[in-house]
Amino acid sequence: MKRRDLMGILGATMLMPAKALARNLAPVGDGYVLVDPRIELMSVIHLLAGYPLTTRSAVSYKREALSFFAPFRGHHVVAMARDLADTTLSFDAVPDLLLRLSEPPALTWRKDLILQPTPGMPDERQRAEFLTALRDFALVSGFQAFFDRHEPLYRHCAEQVSPMVTPNVLALERYVGASLDHWQVIAGPLMHDGGFGPHFKRRDGTYDTYALIGPVVTSVGEPDFGDTARLQNLVVHEFAHSLINPLAARQADAVAAYAARFDDLRSVMRRQAYGDWPTVVNEHVVRAVTARIAARHDAEAGESAVADEVRRGFVYVPALVERLKVYERQRQRWATLAVFYPVLLKGFEQPAPAPVATPGSRP
Helix, strand or coil, X not given: CCCCCHHHHHHHHCCCCHHHHHHHCEEECCEEEECCHHHHHHHHHHHHHCCCCECCCEEHHHHHHHHHHHHHCCCHHXXXXXXXHCCCCCCCHHHHHHCCECCCCCCCECCCECCCCCCCCCCHHHHXXXXXXXXXXXXXXXXXXXXXXXXXXXXXXXXXXXXXXXXXXXXXXXXXXXXXXXXXXXXXXXXXCCEECCEEEEXXXXXXXXXXXXXXXXXXXXXXXXXXXXXXXXXXXXHHHHHHHHHHXXXXXXXXXXXXXXXXXXXXXXCCCCXXXXXXXXXXXXXXXXXXXXXXXXXXXXXXXXXXXXXXXXXXXXXXXXXXXXXXXXXXXXXXXXXXXXXXXXXXXXXXXXXXXXXXXXX
């Protein structure tokens, strides 16, 4: 487990552009919480485009954004975002693209990352067209003035979330037996009632890891990002992807051995944008780990989390949870989840009950 002193924390914060630090950054432990201008820019565009994964809460900030940017509803990038949401630029692909870019208005590919193009865009020509339109919208709409005007709100959002972050990051690192490198929690006041967890490899071999979270649907007035239980679930879930997904990639043959199980899950998983077996395995494992971490604080909450996942169609979570209990009891034998992973995958050996998830259910 990595432990960094104050100088290490200050060094990590220097990775953010100075303007963002001056605006709304809330340093937390080894990382920080903030409202990110790239995500806000895209959220505004999605709001104008009628994209379904924007907040349904009745917050005044949403009304202000709709009013301020209403004259630009006909901008080319809004139409592109609407069209692409039906094909490639939706769900995880959205933060995957935006966080690979520098801050507005430049919005150029970050040179510190190894993989610059995003898989969320179909080809180089369309990527170039979209980014040109995105830069133009940022300039002509006065986005920067809007963002600067709401600095107090963004800081309030960051400070609301930050006290509940570090304990959950530490709990995840201890449970998995691995550490996050450079992490950020991005509070998105215009995002949907859920989250995303992208992570990118840097040229120096370390990773940028993100947990994006939106406000609860019932927010009224100011965005409300929820209580301790909700934030624990979202922060652990989204950050867990960066520690758990690579295990499936490194043990691809072991994951593929159970690929026949996808036949029974294909329909319910694809309705939630989980389109292939490795992705479905990652989601099951992440959800099982998240449930076990919740159970270590509150046994009833852990049981409820498992039941919720089964209702969403993740029918192998109970079997994985039972194997994780073995891992927890025998950490001297299996020091990390990476070592235990082949044993954990055996949770997919037996057919599970047919999924009964509600279409579109996704955290």
